[in-house]
């Protein structure tokens with residue numbers, strides 16, 4: 001019997017050679033940050049393997065962040081992925097590659113890119129309808145612009161943190177409509193938002209919009225994102241300029257970025273459009289559908305509370321990219337944009353506690369007690385998978401964070 005290699009990834013593993021997400025890691029023995037590629041239960045030190053193999057990509061991969069690879073552009077992304085696929089599948093490369101594999105439980109994962117700007121959207125019709133009903137009960141649930149443009153706001157890029165980072169309960173002002181005056185203190189409505197984030201690789205020129213069809217030229221990959229939200233702070237502060245301190249205290253992202261190429265089999269058409277779209281947003285004539293069939297799971301302290309379906313999002317990431325640049329605003333390597341909370345039509349598909357508990361009215365039952373919003377000590381974890389080639393599943397890794405008391 002030949003000895004089992006870590007590269008003999010069991011069939012059905014969502015981190016097989018069809019996936020190959022990128023991250024940045026260090027180890028207890030070597031605290032240098034290095035580009036890692038996840039394969040099964042291991043992380044390949046991609047720069048070290050490239051050097052050992054005499055690969056022309058040794059320089060691009062031998063860095064402490066993904067930014068040089070992100071900035072290298074679409075053709076380089078494809079060529080590097082082809083090379084990596086060969087390194088982990090071709091038996092001829094194994095003896096050289098295997099010494100550069102580290103077990104997943106021996107690595108520390110870091111924020112894999114330097115975040116440039118951060119934008120967050122509001123693209124789920126179900127989420128926007130639910131929030132509109134709760135926050136603006138006297139008006140229409142969806143604002144008149146909602147089906148004509150992807151609504152978004154600029155977030156705080158400096159507080160994007162990698163999965164596993166504790167989240168300190170924010171303090172701020174709140175005032176319920178029935179309160180006589182605002183009060184200050186730790187948020188009592190701390191919430192999550194299950195989202196998918198996208199990271200830009202190729203920059204664009206100031207003054208030149210990015211067309212819908214150029215999405216793949218600019219966007220490197222996607223990952224899970226939790227847009228922590230203090231609903232009490234948000235509800236009091238957001239009129240008329242939108243979310244501010246209720247969301248800027250922390251946004252958690254997965255340590256693994258899945259390249260778009262790994263998700264070819266997950267492309268799906270977005271829902272039918274209810275209004276004709278401006279030409280720059282009209283995706284009806286594109287050769288590939290703009291949606292992604294991602295199956296998200298949200299759990300609190302290990303117990304699943306929702307399964308938001310990303311395929312139901314009204315606005316696609318390509319439309320969001322086209323919209324955020326249509327005024328000539330340029331893209332930079334490391335720009336991150338969030339999809340907006342992912343909520344499906346069913347109650348169990350809602351991606352926030354605001355919706356799952358209807359703003360605290362209907363508590364959910366966990367084995368350790370009832371929850372309306374998050375308590376100190378709660379750990380929230382998002383995971384997801386997508387269909388891959390030939391019936392495989394592509395794992396999206398996870399984004400997790402624990403709430404600690406206000407300081």
Ligand SMILES: O=C(O)/C=C/C(=O)CC(=O)CC(=O)O
Pocket residue numbers: 120121122123124127131132135193227229238243339340341
């Ligand atoms: O409708 C509102 O006033 C509030 C919207 C949000 O919570 C903003 C947000 O982060 C959107 C989203 O994630 O979908």
Ligand SMILES: [Ca+2]
Pocket residue numbers: 120121193195227338340341
């Ligand atoms: Ca959000």
Ligand SMILES: [Mg+2]
Pocket residue numbers: 155226227228229247248249250251
């Ligand atoms: Mg946030």
